[in-house]
Amino acid sequence: MTRLKCLLSVVALATTLGGCAVVKPWQREDLARRAMVSDQDAGDARFQQHARGAREGADGGSGHAAGGCGCN
Amino acid sequence: MRAFVAAALLLATSLAHADGEVSVRGAYYKERSTRVEQPMIDAEFDTGPKGHLEAHFLVDSITSASAATGTANGQEFTETRYEVGGDYTYDLPRYIKVGGQAKYSTESDYFSTWLAAHGEIGLWEQNTTLHLLLGHSFDEITNGIAVNSGAIGTPARDEHLGTTLVSTSVTQLLTPDLVGNLTYDFSNLDGYQANIYRVVRGGAQPVPERVPDLRRRHAIAASLRAYIRPSRTTLVGAYRFYVDDWGIVAHTPEARVIQNVWRGIDLRARFRYYTQTQANFYQDVYSQDQISNPDVFVTADTKLSAFQTEILGGDLVVSLGTFGVGGTWKDARIELNVERIWQNNAFGDAWVGEAAFTVPFSY
Numbered sequence: 433m434t435r436l437k438c439l440l441s442v443v444a445l446a447t448t449l450g451g452c453a454v455v456k457p458w459q460r461e462d463l464a465r466r467a468m469v470s471d472q473d474a475g476d477a478r479f480q481q482h483a484r485g486a487r488e489g490a491d492g493g494s495g496h497a498a499g500g501c502g503c504n
Numbered sequence: 505m506r507a508f509v510a511a512a513l514l515l516a517t518s519l520a521h522a523d524g525e526v527s528v529r530g531a532y533y534k535e536r537s538t539r540v541e542q543p544m545i546d547a548e549f550d551t552g553p554k555g556h557l558e559a560h561f562l563v564d565s566i567t568s569a570s571a572a573t574g575t576a577n578g579q580e581f582t583e584t585r586y587e588v589g590g591d592y593t594y595d596l597p598r599y600i601k602v603g604g605q606a607k608y609s610t611e612s613d614y615f616s617t618w619l620a621a622h623g624e625i626g627l628w629e630q631n632t633t634l635h636l637l638l639g640h641s642f643d644e645i646t647n648g649i650a651v652n653s654g655a656i657g658t659p660a661r662d663e664h665l666g667t668t669l670v671s672t673s674v675t676q677l678l679t680p681d682l683v684g685n686l687t688y689d690f691s692n693l694d695g696y697q698a699n700i701y702r703v704v705r706g707g708a709q710p711v712p713e714r715v716p717d718l719r720r721r722h723a724i725a726a727s728l729r730a731y732i733r734p735s736r737t738t739l740v741g742a743y744r745f746y747v748d749d750w751g752i753v754a755h756t757p758e759a760r761v762i763q764n765v766w767r768g769i770d771l772r773a774r775f776r777y778y779t780q781t782q783a784n785f786y787q788d789v790y791s792q793d794q795i796s797n798p799d800v801f802v803t804a805d806t807k808l809s810a811f812q813t814e815i816l817g818g819d820l821v822v823s824l825g826t827f828g829v830g831g832t833w834k835d836a837r838i839e840l841n842v843e844r845i846w847q848n849n850a851f852g853d854a855w856v857g858e859a860a861f862t863v864p865f866s867y
Contacts, residue, residue: 460677471738475529476529487851492725497607497641500587500643
């Protein structure tokens with residue numbers, strides 16, 4: 433539970449700090465570039481997560497479902 | 505008639521702003537005793553001015569001589585898995601998005617259904633984006649086909665596994681060329697988590713592996729993505745910390761470079777390092793007493809041992825427009841990817857190759 437509180441505090445802190453910095457919409461040309469949004473297509477990311485999940489004890493951190501197959 | 509024409513124009517106008525993309529990809533994975541071939545198709549498109557739909561279908565063909573696939577004494581065996589999934593997102597006022605996703609996977613001995621709901625809100629002129637996902641999978645596992653075919657001599661079993669995922673993330677624009685992301689995933693697994701074919705040796709006779717029915721996994725991942733305009737280079741640095749109540753602690757730093765070398769041509773390089781401790785019940789060798797005691801957890805799962813992995817990969821992405829192709833196909837792109845994986849465990853080293861063809865479109 434202590435670990436969970438710590439993680440939530442980090443997220444809350446990052447969110448609070450976010451209110452201080454403002455990048456205006458007209459300054460986001462570079463942020464909108466494909467590589468800056470995601471440099472992996474959905475299929476590539478899904479395959480990579482699937483392959484690593486079948487070979488490593490750790491999983492998660494991508495916000496996507498893991499497992500779901502008999503490849504463990 | 506005027507109303508009809510006005511409605512048609514309005515519809516045409518809204519459709520003209522709709523975008524989509526279809527991608528066909530083939531992935532190949534090869535290591536010492538296992539190879540995987542996975543053709544897949546992904547599609548995403550706008551469904552009106554506020555809706556967005558993503559869908560995929562894939563075939564996962566795994567050929568292995570490992571006993572963990574239900575084969576008899578090193579015989580090669582091919583298992584085919586089919587997966588279909590979709591994700592729908594709808595835009596609400598005030599930079600809020602809500603949606604749901606579903607996925608179904610089926611193979612001869614494993615069936616999985618995944619359902620999830622997700623929401624997102626943009627704050628401070630969308631400098632900050634908060635995302636929350638809550639999902640659950642319902643898995644059924646059986647060794648009935650292998651038993652009935654005579655491939656294995658153990659009794660038939662039918663097991664269940666439920667997995668709940670809570671994922672929250674914050675994405676923060678830091679400067680006009682720097683963006684950060686922090687993601688926390690919590691997974692609660694409740695049910696059968698061993699491999700239904702794998703056995704532990706060392707005693708008078710092999711016994712099915714025994715692992716806990718409960719597992720709580722925490723993963724926190726942070727990334728920074730920067731664009732260097734003079735050289736048209738994108739740099740990505742990422743790190744993931746993982747811990748679970750089976751005793752595994754893992755660290756995963758990763759670096760990626762995406763270099764635009766010419767109009768429509770990108771080169772990518774990637775290095776990923778992974779290290780983990782072993783599960784607290786994992787041993788290379790178990791005693792006869794441990795193996796024969798049903799209250800003691802025993803496993804032969806390499807993923808639960810301590811090891812390190814290094815991945816070095818490269819991509820080439822080329823748009824057809826580079827070769828003078830125009831019209832609809834101008835932005836279509838070809839992607840080729842090769843990766844080398846070094847694993848200092850029983851799996852051994854591996855090669856990965858991918859090829860993809862993607863066509864964006866407007867309608």
